[in-house]
Amino acid sequence: MEKKRFLAVVMTVMMIISMVPSMVFAAAPSGELGGKLKVKGLATVGTTVNADYTKVTPEGVTDEDFTFSWSRQTEEKELTQVGTEKAYTITQDDLGYRLVLVLTPVDGSGLTGTLTAKTLEVAATEEEAKVVAAQTAENTEDTQQAETVDGTENAQLEEDTEDADNTEDLQQNGESEQEDDSENTEGQLEETQKDTKEDSDDSQMKIYTEDQLHVDEDGNVQTDETEKNEPADSSEAPATEDNADASLEAQSLDVNTGNLNFSDIEENYTQANEKLSITVTNTGDGDITLKIPKSDYFDVMNEDGSEAVSGVQLAKGASLMFMIQPKTGLTKGDYSDTLIFESEENSEVAVQVTAEVSVKEAAQEQITAIQADPESFGYDNLKEGYETPEATTITLTNTGNTTVSLAQPYAEYFDIGELSASVLEPEDSATFTAVPVTGLKAGDYLDSIQIARTDTEGQEDVLTTIKASVTVSEVEKVYKLSVTPEELNFGKAKAGYSEAPKAQKVTLTNEGNTNITLNAPSGNNFKIGKLSATELAPGESCTFKIRPKEGLKTGSYVESVVINNEQQISAAVKVQFTVKAVRKAKIADPADNKITGISPDGYTTQSKITFTAVGAGMDNESPGKGDVRYVPYNWKVINTNSWSSAPYTAAFGITKAGTYTLTVVFDCQKYNGSEWKNTGDQDTKQVNFSITQAQTVTATPTPTPQPNGATAKSAVKTGDTTNIAPFVIILAIAAGCIVGVVVYKKRKK
Numbered sequence: 222m223e224k225k226r227f228l229a230v231v232m233t234v235m236m237i238i239s240m241v242p243s244m245v246f247a248a249a250p251s252g253e254l255g256g257k258l259k260v261k262g263l264a265t266v267g268t269t270v271n272a273d274y275t276k277v278t279p280e281g282v283t284d285e286d287f288t289f290s291w292s293r294q295t296e297e298k299e300l301t302q303v304g305t306e307k308a309y310t311i312t313q314d315d316l317g318y319r320l321v322l323v324l325t326p327v328d329g330s331g332l333t334g335t336l337t338a339k340t341l342e343v344a345a346t347e348e349e350a351k352v353v354a355a356q357t358a359e360n361t362e363d364t365q366q367a368e369t370v371d372g373t374e375n376a377q378l379e380e381d382t383e384d385a386d387n388t389e390d391l392q393q394n395g396e397s398e399q400e401d402d403s404e405n406t407e408g409q410l411e412e413t414q415k416d417t418k419e420d421s422d423d424s425q426m427k428i429y430t431e432d433q434l435h436v437d438e439d440g441n442v443q444t445d446e447t448e449k450n451e452p453a454d455s456s457e458a459p460a461t462e463d464n465a466d467a468s469l470e471a472q473s474l475d476v477n478t479g480n481l482n483f484s485d486i487e488e489n490y491t492q493a494n495e496k497l498s499i500t501v502t503n504t505g506d507g508d509i510t511l512k513i514p515k516s517d518y519f520d521v522m523n524e525d526g527s528e529a530v531s532g533v534q535l536a537k538g539a540s541l542m543f544m545i546q547p548k549t550g551l552t553k554g555d556y557s558d559t560l561i562f563e564s565e566e567n568s569e570v571a572v573q574v575t576a577e578v579s580v581k582e583a584a585q586e587q588i589t590a591i592q593a594d595p596e597s598f599g600y601d602n603l604k605e606g607y608e609t610p611e612a613t614t615i616t617l618t619n620t621g622n623t624t625v626s627l628a629q630p631y632a633e634y635f636d637i638g639e640l641s642a643s644v645l646e647p648e649d650s651a652t653f654t655a656v657p658v659t660g661l662k663a664g665d666y667l668d669s670i671q672i673a674r675t676d677t678e679g680q681e682d683v684l685t686t687i688k689a690s691v692t693v694s695e696v697e698k699v700y701k702l703s704v705t706p707e708e709l710n711f712g713k714a715k716a717g718y719s720e721a722p723k724a725q726k727v728t729l730t731n732e733g734n735t736n737i738t739l740n741a742p743s744g745n746n747f748k749i750g751k752l753s754a755t756e757l758a759p760g761e762s763c764t765f766k767i768r769p770k771e772g773l774k775t776g777s778y779v780e781s782v783v784i785n786n787e788q789q790i791s792a793a794v795k796v797q798f799t800v801k802a803v804r805k806a807k808i809a810d811p812a813d814n815k816i817t818g819i820s821p822d823g824y825t826t827q828s829k830i831t832f833t834a835v836g837a838g839m840d841n842e843s844p845g846k847g848d849v850r851y852v853p854y855n856w857k858v859i860n861t862n863s864w865s866s867a868p869y870t871a872a873f874g875i876t877k878a879g880t881y882t883l884t885v886v887f888d889c890q891k892y893n894g895s896e897w898k899n900t901g902d903q904d905t906k907q908v909n910f911s912i913t914q915a916q917t918v919t920a921t922p923t924p925t926p927q928p929n930g931a932t933a934k935s936a937v938k939t940g941d942t943t944n945i946a947p948f949v950i951i952l953a954i955a956a957g958c959i960v961g962v963v964v965y966k967k968r969k970k
Contacts, residue, residue: 232959250281251331258336260322264343265350269310272322277336286330290323294339315343472505472564476572481545483578490580493547498524499574501562502540509535510565513543518556519576520546531565547578555579588621591645591672591684599690600657606696606734606759612638612656615687617672619645627651628673628681634658634666634691657691666691701733702757702792704784709767711798716775718800724750724768727794729784731757739763740785746770746778747796769798776800806847809838811904814851814887819908824875825915831872832856834864834885834906846894851887851904858883878914882907 256278262270272289274282284307291304293315300321303309311320320340326332341357344350477500484495503509512531513521521529522544529543545560556578563571594616603610617640619625625645630637630653638654645651655670668689673681704727711722729752731737737757742749742765750766757763767782777799784792818832838850853869855861858881862871875881889902 232962249331250279250286252279252333254278254324254326254332254334254336256336258322258324258338260320260338260340263347263350264311264320264340265347266311266313266316266343266345268347269308270320270340271308272324272338274324274336277324279332282332286326286332288325288327290325292321292323294319294321311343316345317342319343471507472509472567472570473503474509474562474564474570474572475502475504476500476562476574477502479574481574481576483547483576485579485581486547486551488553488580488583490549492549493578496522496544496546497576498542498544500540500542501535501572503535503537505537505570507537509570511535511541512563512565514560514562516548516558516560516576518548518551518558518578519560520548521560522546545574545576551578551580553580553582585622587623589623589625589674589684590619590621591625591627591674592618592620593672593685593687594618595687596685597688597690598655599692601690601692603657603661603691603693604696605663605693607659607661607693609656609659612654614652614654615670616650616652617645618650619647622647625684626675628675630670630672630687632668632670632689634661634668635670635689637670655689661691661693663693663695666693696734698735699733700735700737700788700790701731702737702784702786702790703730703732704728704792704794705730706794708795709797711769711796713799713801714769715803716800717803718771721769721771722798724748724766726764726766727782728762728764729757729792730762731759734759735788737790738787740787742782742784744782744796745780746773746798747780747782749782767794767796773798773800775802804845806845806849807838807841808849809836809841809851811837811851811887811889813837814885814904814906816883816885816906816908818870819883819910821910823911823913825913826876826878827874827915828912829872829874830910831870832883832908834869834887836869836887844892844897846892848892849900850890850892850897852890852897854886854888854903856883856885875912878912880909880911882909 254277256274257276259273259276260270261273262268264270274287289305289307290302291309292300292302294300295318303312303315303320309320319342322338324336326334341350341353344353481497481499483493483497486493501511510531511533513529513533515521523529524542524544526544533541535541547556557575559573559575561571561573595613598613598615600610617627624647627640627643627645629640629643632655634657635655636658640651640653642649642651657666668691670687670689671683672685672687673683675681706727709725709727711725714722729739736759739752739755739757741752741755744767747767747769752763752765754761754763769778777797779795779797781793781795784794786792814837815835816832817835819830824830834853834856836851836853838848839852841848841850844850853864855863856871858873858875864871884905884907887904887906889900889904890897891900892898
């Protein structure tokens with residue numbers, strides 16, 4: 222009995238193990254998206270935020286199941302896509318806007334629907350982001366406590382509550398989690414408030430206004446000291462409004478003017494010459510102890526010029542005159558200050574006067590000066606007959622402190638360019654160019670280029686002078702004649718040509734510095750045209766034409782055509798021309814077309830018959846224009862078969878005994894000088910052959926194997942990549958154990 226129970230337990234365990242694969246092959250997630258989508262990360266510029274879908278249903282979704290879309294939401298609720306990855310780094314362009322994350326299933330994932338999450342408005346720093354979160358928390362808390370307000374106030378609070386509930390961007394301890402449901406928003410806002418408020422003794426959460434929140438140097442959100450300055454109870458409260466009004470009515474001051482505008486002062490003054498007076502009058506019901514104002518820019522003095530000091534008693538209805546004067550040593554600039562005369566008994570009893578003065582730059586001594594750069598220049602290497610050299614640029618700078626109107630400079634031996642500017646303010650510059658005039662003979666030339674200003678009456682006053690020089694030397698005579706081109710090739714022509722090649726032009730150029738006189742050139746086998754000019758000055762050119770003579774015999778003609786001149790300068794052009802003998806075209810004979818390889822002894826029904834078609838002229842490897850050849854085109858025994866290119870060989874077999882004819886068609890082709898072209902003519906060649914019945918051998922047919930995939934079936938895809946081989950082995954072991962137990966029990970019986 223114990224053995225049977227043991228075997229039963231073993232069988233049960235093995236069957237349970239064999240069922241494991243069915244549990245492993247779970248289907249891929251499918252269905253409509255649900256749950257909560259979050260955005261993790263602080264909504265500040267430079268921070269990277271991430272999509273968090275750990276609470277999204279169905280379970281088991283991965284990055285491959287979704288596409289991510291990050292968008293910037295403007296005030297008009299328009300969305301501008303800024304990212305398509307799971308993570309997004311916030312940029313400066315996002316500052317002040319909300320970011321919207323949309324999660325969309327990929328095609329074929331089996332998922333439907335979309336999920337959305339938003340952030341709070343992006344802040345510039347982490348501290349600002351915490352303040353925004355704290356303010357959002359304040360609005361949410363105020364909304365939750367508003368239960369006893371009237372209809373109008375309640376409506377406003379409900380609107381605030383709705384805004385807070387819809388907030389999907391919540392920031393906690395430097396990390397932001399955004400959710401698309403308002404219930405989770407409320408709980409996280411309370412958590413955020415822990416970073417921005419101080420704990421009270423009764424554990425009540427304090428709500429601060431935006432003005433009371435600020436960020437300290439460590440980045441923590443703090444509040445001001447408003448509460449510390451409030452009185453502990455009503456007994457410490459200040460005087461009532463009525464008492465304050467009564468006190469104000471007891472004292473009052475008046476002043477005869479509210480503004481003191483001083484004349485402008487030049488910088489570096491020793492003492493301001495102007496003093497302005499004001500009169501302060503006690504218009505109250507009693508005496509006043511007057512407090513004199515202090516200023517960084519103005520002196521307050523008594524009427525006699527002595528320094529005014531506080532503590533002066535001003536009786537009821539009495540007046541005092543004070544003199545106001547700018548302080549000594551003020552630098553260039555505009556100065557303004559408010560002078561407040563007040564009662565020492567009550568600072569709220571006061572009058573004020575605004576004093577203003579401008580300190581201007583001191584007038585400078587007028588200086589007129591022009592600096593030239595360079596102050597002198599020269600050309601020392603010019604030769605007679607020189608070409609215009611590169612011009613020199615002179616820069617004129619106003620180094621004085623007055624505006625200067627310049628006159629256009631001029632010179633005797635230089636061409637002077639226009640001034641780039643004729644009126645120069647202090648430190649401004651103008652430029653002009655100077656280059657030697659052409660045609661100067663050998664010698665030394667000095668010039669003074671005067672730079673002058675023009676006054677209002679048109680008179681010129683020289684401010685500076687620029688020294689300029691030119692040295693021109695004699696030049697040695699140079700004779701040089703160039704020929705272009707130096708060689709002419711008239712190509713080839715066939716013997717008996719009717720028209721000579723077209724004439725070609727030759728150009729002669731005087732590249733020396735002295736005139737050259739030319740003589741007409743001549744040739745033996747070439748005709749020489751007339752020179753277009755016989756006298757060439759330096760740099761000038763002339764032309765003539767050359768062509769082969771008519772009727773030249775077969776051969777190659779090369780000669781040098783010499784251009785003679787009185788200066789004995791070597792100048793020649795090499796010319797060549799070839800006359801070729803006429804070539805006779807190679808015409809292939811169609812009788813030479815043939816079929817080779819067919820045996821006269823015949824073939825059997827099991828023979829493989831191979832033949833070759835040989836076209837006449839196919840061995841012409843260097844064809845000339847007009848050559849003719851024959852190219853095998855197609856062949857036929859029973860069916861017609863064509864050739865597209867060499868080799869022109871074919872093989873076939875016939876399974877029925879009899880006499881047959883092999884026919885080959887040849888295309889006639891003619892060479893046009895560059896390629897072979899069909900003429901349209903054809904030639905046909907035939908050969909007969911016989912087929913006898915071969916002895917039949919019976920063989921056992923070999924069964925044709927079926928393709929491996931003929932009966933294969935595709936496995937069902939479940940979205941699980943688990944290797945099932947181990948489970949198949951376990952299942953086989955389990956089945957073997959079951960069979961073994963059954964056999965064992967039968968033998969026992």
